[in-house]
Amino acid sequence: KNEVEQSPQNLTAQEGEFITINCSYSVGISALHWLQQHPGGGIVSLFMLSSGKKKHGRLIATINIQEKHSSLHITASHPRDSAVYICAVRPGNQFYFGTGTSLTVIP
């Protein structure tokens, strides 16, 4: 069983839609990261969370430590948001990664 589970695995949305990606984890953590990976393979860190909520532009990330659950929301989605979104948790210095959610936003 994976320490990190993401849903959905694949997501297609129309431009402008509100998008939610969910992440559940089974280990105690010091932080949770949301990462974005574009088709070329490179990974960009979007958020690091240890509690509460963070917002950056149209992206919002929340975490519930008691329920071991986090969500990534994208408001007013745009085709350039199309990417794979990966949830990763850190118990200590090592990461456990989810398998990612592949998002396609259609114009």
Add this chain to the structure above:
Amino acid sequence: EAGVAQSPRYKIIEKRQSVAFWCNPISGHATLYWYQQILGQGPKLLIQFQNNGVVDDSQLPKDRFSAERLKGVDSTLKIQPAKLEDSAVYLCASSLAGQGESYTFGSGTRLTVV
């Protein structure tokens, strides 16, 4: 600030050939990681260095994979000989020691073994 540099960006080799990847971490980052990401899966840690010492190489297939970070700065990952199942993106990441918020990924090397 320059990011984590990796090269090459893409590599295509035949099975049983050898290949090497290079990573230059962010200046001052003591911790360096190599990950393997097979299509459709999350990254899997291959090896973690702290300066020039190995912290964790438990998932490195040591019969064919090797990695070094001789001077505690840049690092190379080698596969010899390559197999078809080694086709993946190889990601390098670095961080300040004990500071996950500084964690930065490189753009990766996409390896195709034919």
